[in-house]
Amino acid sequence: MTFGLVFEQLLNGLQFGVTLFLMAAGLTLVLGIMNFVNLAHGSLYMVGAYLALAAANWTGSYLAGVALGLAGTLLVGMLIEVIALRTLYARDHLDQVLATFGLILFFNELVAILWGRAALFASPPSWLSHHIDLFTGSRYPAYRAAIIVVGFFVAALLWYVVTRTRLGMLIRAGASNRTMVAALGVNIRLLYTLVFGFGAALAGLAGLMAGPIYNVQPGMGELVLIQVFVVVVIGGIGSVRGALVGAIIVGIVDTLGRAFLKPLMATVISAPAAESAGPALASMLIYLLMAAVLAFRPQGLFPARGG
Amino acid sequence: MAARKILPWLGAAIILALLPPFLLAIGQPFYLDLARRILILAIAAVSLNLILGYGGLVSFGHAAYLGIGAYAVGILGFYGVGNGWLHILAAVVASALVAAAIGAVSIRTSGIYFIMITLAFTQMLYYLGISVAEFGGDDGMRLKTRSLFPLVDLNDPVAFYYVALALVILSIFVTHRIVHSRFGMVLRAAKSNESRSRAIGFSPYPYRLAAFVISGAMCGLSGALYANHTNYITPNLMSWQQSGDLMFMVILGGMATASGPVLGAFALLLVEDLLSGWTQHWQVILGPLLILSVIFFRRGLAGIFYKADA
Amino acid sequence: MLEVRALTKNFGALRATDGVTLEIAEGETHAIIGPNGAGKTTLIGQLAGDIRPDAGTIRFAGEDVTALPTPRRARRGLARSFQITSIYRDFTTLQNVALAVQARSGHSFRFWRRAHADDSLISPSQKILEEVGLEKRMHVVAANLSHGEQRQLEVAMALATRPRLLLLDEPMAGMGTEESQRMIAFLATLKRKQTIILVEHDMDAVFRLADRISVLVYGRVIATDVPEKIKLNEEVRKAYLGEES
Numbered sequence: 001m002t003f004g005l006v007f008e009q010l011l012n013g014l015q016f017g018v019t020l021f022l023m024a025a026g027l028t029l030v031l032g033i034m035n036f037v038n039l040a041h042g043s044l045y046m047v048g049a050y051l052a053l054a055a056a057n058w059t060g061s062y063l064a065g066v067a068l069g070l071a072g073t074l075l076v077g078m079l080i081e082v083i084a085l086r087t088l089y090a091r092d093h094l095d096q097v098l099a100t101f102g103l104i105l106f107f108n109e110l111v112a113i114l115w116g117r118a119a120l121f122a123s124p125p126s127w128l129s130h131h132i133d134l135f136t137g138s139r140y141p142a143y144r145a146a147i148i149v150v151g152f153f154v155a156a157l158l159w160y161v162v163t164r165t166r167l168g169m170l171i172r173a174g175a176s177n178r179t180m181v182a183a184l185g186v187n188i189r190l191l192y193t194l195v196f197g198f199g200a201a202l203a204g205l206a207g208l209m210a211g212p213i214y215n216v217q218p219g220m221g222e223l224v225l226i227q228v229f230v231v232v233v234i235g236g237i238g239s240v241r242g243a244l245v246g247a248i249i250v251g252i253v254d255t256l257g258r259a260f261l262k263p264l265m266a267t268v269i270s271a272p273a274a275e276s277a278g279p280a281l282a283s284m285l286i287y288l289l290m291a292a293v294l295a296f297r298p299q300g301l302f303p304a305r306g307g
Numbered sequence: 308m309a310a311r312k313i314l315p316w317l318g319a320a321i322i323l324a325l326l327p328p329f330l331l332a333i334g335q336p337f338y339l340d341l342a343r344r345i346l347i348l349a350i351a352a353v354s355l356n357l358i359l360g361y362g363g364l365v366s367f368g369h370a371a372y373l374g375i376g377a378y379a380v381g382i383l384g385f386y387g388v389g390n391g392w393l394h395i396l397a398a399v400v401a402s403a404l405v406a407a408a409i410g411a412v413s414i415r416t417s418g419i420y421f422i423m424i425t426l427a428f429t430q431m432l433y434y435l436g437i438s439v440a441e442f443g444g445d446d447g448m449r450l451k452t453r454s455l456f457p458l459v460d461l462n463d464p465v466a467f468y469y470v471a472l473a474l475v476i477l478s479i480f481v482t483h484r485i486v487h488s489r490f491g492m493v494l495r496a497a498k499s500n501e502s503r504s505r506a507i508g509f510s511p512y513p514y515r516l517a518a519f520v521i522s523g524a525m526c527g528l529s530g531a532l533y534a535n536h537t538n539y540i541t542p543n544l545m546s547w548q549q550s551g552d553l554m555f556m557v558i559l560g561g562m563a564t565a566s567g568p569v570l571g572a573f574a575l576l577l578v579e580d581l582l583s584g585w586t587q588h589w590q591v592i593l594g595p596l597l598i599l600s601v602i603f604f605r606r607g608l609a610g611i612f613y614k615a616d617a
Numbered sequence: 618m619l620e621v622r623a624l625t626k627n628f629g630a631l632r633a634t635d636g637v638t639l640e641i642a643e644g645e646t647h648a649i650i651g652p653n654g655a656g657k658t659t660l661i662g663q664l665a666g667d668i669r670p671d672a673g674t675i676r677f678a679g680e681d682v683t684a685l686p687t688p689r690r691a692r693r694g695l696a697r698s699f700q701i702t703s704i705y706r707d708f709t710t711l712q713n714v715a716l717a718v719q720a721r722s723g724h725s726f727r728f729w730r731r732a733h734a735d736d737s738l739i740s741p742s743q744k745i746l747e748e749v750g751l752e753k754r755m756h757v758v759a760a761n762l763s764h765g766e767q768r769q770l771e772v773a774m775a776l777a778t779r780p781r782l783l784l785l786d787e788p789m790a791g792m793g794t795e796e797s798q799r800m801i802a803f804l805a806t807l808k809r810k811q812t813i814i815l816v817e818h819d820m821d822a823v824f825r826l827a828d829r830i831s832v833l834v835y836g837r838v839i840a841t842d843v844p845e846k847i848k849l850n851e852e853v854r855k856a857y858l859g860e861e862s
Binding site for chain 3: 484485487488489490491492493496499500502503504505506507508509510514517
């Protein structure tokens with residue numbers, strides 16, 4: 001277990017964390033401002049991955065694929081919001097959970113009909129397929145490094161929008177007191193559609209960037225989504241800052257755990273025991289982390305909701 | 308109970324009791340299998356109805372206890388223990404303990420947090436199930452032996468059916484008593500108006516936790532039966548899809564009603580069976596159907612037959 | 618009975634409760650009045666336990682309850698009725714009161730006996746409903762009661778917990794004249810038996826029922842005195858009565 005190896009896994013954790021953040025940012029805003037539980041957020045992630053892949057194959061250009069994938073996901077997101085989800089804002093969370101659950105089933109199957117159930121192969125563009133040299137002496141995939149960069153760029157962009165623009169002010173106000181914002185005469189419907197579309201685009205971005213690394217297949221969204229829930233719970237609903245902190249923590253803990261828990265355990269207990277217990281415990285780590293955070297702060301680290 | 312109220316129950320019990328001989332007579336043993344599966348999952352739905360329908364706790368991770376109950380049976384069998392009573396005991400106790408642990412942490416939260424947290428914890432158990440290779444991991448494990456009971460042989464499909472039916476009736480009856488007891492009243496009051504409940508001196512937390520544990524234990528029983536039914540256990544029993552299915556059974560049937568969960572189980576599983584016979588892509592139809600049912604059909608099937616319990 | 622010292626609550630930059638100090642004697646009926654926005658609801662919330670004060674203490678029957686959550690204060694005898702009706706709408710009137718009776722009857726970890734057949738709950742509930750005048754509406758689902766009847770039910774539920782202190786938050790809110798008169802008459806019968814803190818806008822009720830009045834303006838108590846003196850108090854007239862009359 002060299003320092004180089006640890007550092008590499010740290011970067012992987014950061015990259016995973018960034019993916020989680022992109023999903024968590026949209027989700028936490030929708031949860032905080034619209035008080036709407038959207039299980040289909042993972043479906044938007046999946047849609048982004050599939051659309052980008054299809055568009056890239058069709059046009060032959062990676063960047064065109066990215067652009068079309070993003071635009072497509074934004075469109076799908078807003079369509080869902082207008083057609084299916086508007087009626088649910090007034091309903092209780094149970095109804096929202098059930099309805100968006102139905103959406104997940106629908107999208108997973110739709111994607112299977114269009115592109116089949118088997119995992120599709122997506123590759124990074126040629127100009128990102130090389131490796132870069134780290135100061136530790138090892139080499140790191142340029143594509144993953146690019147994801148980290150893009151992720152932090154988006155985080156910075158979000159920070160700017162949320163803290164420095166009028167829209168951002170409305171978002172922050174809405175996250176802590178929805179009714180007040182409506183009472184101030186803001187066009188709530190438009191705000192909701194914008195926030196939802198924005199969140200959808202972020203999820204789509206996460207999906208299309210993740211495509212070449214993880215599998216592009218029906219149901220890919222839900223695997224990530226539950227981890228995104230953990231991030232949002234740890235970070236606090238409605239807080240983008242919480243989403244970033246939570247995502248980085250979860251990403252790093254999960255990645256490092258999977259990489260190093262088994263060998264670490266093997267130093268204290270027998271090798272065969274570590275062989276089975278290691279991966280088991282590693283997969284449970286982030287949930288145990290969530291439980292620990294909840295024990296001390298049931299509202300998460302940076303809850304946006306006021307009294 | 309007034310005679311009028313008991314009549315539909317009696318009628319339903321008789322119909323269900325006569326189902327096996329009827330199905331065998333017309334040569335459709337597959338439907339006996341399906342009916343048994345529905346009854347077993349109905350027990351899980353009844354258990355969920357206690358905390359979701361009556362208690363208002365949107366627990367999106369209830370399938371965890373199906374899995375725990377099932378694995379209790381499987382793991383005991385794996386190590387050579389076939390005694391049915393031990394299987395049941397292990398299933399119920401294990402589920403109760405896990406429910407206590409998860410509930411203790413989750414019930415302190417509410418609303419959106421609670422939904423996400425219960426889902427997350429169940430996912431954790433799902434991953435645990437996958438990663439323990441000894442018990443089949445991803446692929447699951449075959450049951451070495453069905454639970455052995457002195458008087459009844461679970462290998463006999465008809466006998467097993469009647470066991471399931473009896474347990475459904477028992478679980479409905481037990482839930483009914485709980486819901487109308489002092490304990491049940493606190494639970495329902497906390498759902499109806501939590502701040503009022505606190506203002507008169509009820510702390511909802513211990514009651515909700517207790518209900519959560521009871522519900523988990525009952526669902527564990529269902530899981531133990533399910534393992535015996537399928538003879539095969541996979542972590543998919545604990546998937547979020549399974550949790551969603553259970554919730555839909557409760558909603559479609561009618562929340563906070565005695566018959567709702569059973570009606571819902573029949574409705575959902577029969578529709579799924581029907582649709583999957585038409586096309587392998589049946590979920591693309593089921594999805595929108597479920598969405599429409601949430602938007603338009605909120606009161607559930609039981610609401611058609613009679614008014615829900617107050 | 619109740620001692621409030623230097624109670625303070627801020628919401629961001631807004632000081633909703635500003636160093637409030639009160640002493641309520643046992644058996645006293647104490648009214649709290651003040652213009653809208655004075656912070657009455659916030660004060661009640663802190664007394665009841667829903668809102669945590671930033672500073673100050675609350676002592677109830679000699680015990681420091683400042684850190685106690687609402688249910689535990691209620692079990693010690695601090696009952697409250699809500700300004701915006703907060704009853705169990707899907708339960709019957711009788712069940713509403715029975716729940717309050719049940720709350721004071723020890724723990725409720727009884728899983729088998731039917732609550733609605735339990736006479737130790739039903740009898741006291743019926744008695745209370747008779748006192749309040751709702752016995753004819755016992756089996757009506759609470760959502761179907763008239764507004765005035767629901768307000769009566771609010772008070773009945775507070776009484777059913779056999780409180781030592783009654784916190785009544787605008788019991789007459791939204792009531793017509795006749796209903797208000799009946800409520801005032803009923804509250805008058807309680808005067809001798811209960812310690813009451815009454816938050817009200819209805820000045821008729823306040824002056825008929827209160828032994829002492831505290832006037833709350835911008836989170837501060839500007840005067841505490843017997844009703845006749847309050848009527849004559851210059852500051853009070855300026856801040857409040859001038860608008861009201």
